[in-house]
Amino acid sequence: MAVTIARATAAHVPALCAIERTAVELFRGHRAWSAYAAMAIPPELLEVATARGLVWVALEQDAPVGFVWLDDTMGEGMIGVAEIDVLPSHGRRGIGAALLEHACAWARAAGYRAVGLGTLGDVPWNAPFYERHGFAVVDKDEPAFARARERDRENGFPDDLRVFMSRDLAAPSVKEWTAWPAPAKLNLFLRIVGRRADGYHDLQTVFRLLDWGDELRVRVRADSGIVRANEVPGVPAEADLVVRAARLLQAEAGVAQGAEILVDKRIPMGGGLGGGSSDAATTLVSLNHLWGCGLTEDALAGLAHRLGADVPVFVRGRSAWAEGVGERLVPAVLPRRWYVVLDPGEHVPTAALFQAPELTRNAPPATISSFASGETVENAFEPVVRARHPRVAAALDWLSRFGRARLSGSGGCVFLETASLAQARKVVRECPAAFVAQLAAGVEVSPLHRALARHRGRSAMPEQPLRA
Ligand SMILES: C[C@@](CO)(OP(=O)(O)O)[C@H](O)COP(=O)(O)OP(=O)(O)OC[C@H]1O[C@@H](n2ccc(N)nc2=O)[C@H](O)[C@@H]1O
């Protein structure tokens, strides 16, 4: 029966944990057995990794039969294989190899220079398997493996049995697909402080970037065509912000080449999470690199502003206090927090809301200290959206049982901030079927900028500075 590989979702996690427990049985009788037996994968870690797009599942008729989980905390341009497991009933069919190749291909497209892992030297489905797939044993004392060894010690894993291996990844050529994240944002509060002559509104908000979002695949074309390579329901290619962003950069930087862009949409559209804006920013940042335009961050943020009020923050890549229409940004260092984002499935039209007569558009300006003290958390759109969109109101009401529920941007997505992952998971688990719940962490630096740093580290061409 055919097996396909897909990005795993939170719904797969219980099955993946069960696969790991079944696969570990193969070690019964081995000297490392007691450590393996005591070392089940904490489901919350796998849930966080799936939200961040770091887990792929092998599916046979929609049923998970194996998975690979990547660890992006190793540093030094290396990504780790945290876990790879296949049901023993499905062994010797090449599923593990296909998962490994899939993960390595993604890592290469995402700009990593190597894949590392820790395994056992003495069992055939471990080190010898990886050797056949291009991995070589490396020095255990390499700093990239320090955390893995530390974890081994904590878990009582026999150090003499452990070998660390790595496989180098060739830099993608300019004609190959590269992978770039486009994170979602939340507005932690939003106040409208005035209306301008051009009809736009001056606002104050705090943009919090998340570690969850869309993913773009981008490759350069020799001709000048700008092509969106997949269908996005409800967004014709010509109207897509990625196409508009690519054309704008191409024209402004005088680029002769073109690009193909594939958009893997995960952020609900019209949800107030800035998905289209983030896709546009990722297009600008990735093509500035791939086309070798050498535009500074300030110049790119200027182009971003022309595409939409929410685009500059994603180009800057830092959670920020924002004023103006959202283009005057001061990076904000925010506490580590988790978010439960609820999608009530309601597309809220932003322009119509800004025109609503009942909208408070002359609020007194808030101060950074009133936000920092937790006093300023309101969103000016919330009463308007509540009255016009009953499903959003229902989502706010349900989420309010657990704490201060807030609307993001002009909605319709709502969210709850929590201080612990456990609290966020509890809320996600209780979420009724009427809403889709997403768990995400707030980040200080955008995943886009981490990706840019990796791609630049790999670049053969001399880079011009992104900062002026
Ligand atoms: C409300 C916010 C808060 O972050 O987010 P979303 O709900 O869209 O995520 C943003 O201000 C939305 O930014 P963005 O979605 O980029 O807006 P744009 O495309 O520039 O503008 C869409 C329309 O909204 C109105 N608009 C937008 C921004 C602003 N400061 N004043 C406005 O009056 C204008 O009528 C404009 O035609």
Ligand SMILES: Nc1ncnc2c1ncn2[C@@H]1O[C@H](COP(=O)(O)OP(=O)(O)O)[C@@H](O)[C@H]1O
């Ligand atoms: N790449 C894109 N992704 C999402 N929406 C897009 C994109 N390009 C254009 N749009 C249009 O922008 C609208 C707003 O989308 P989005 O940015 O996701 O929401 P919001 O502005 O509420 O945060 C969509 O309804 C869609 O018509």
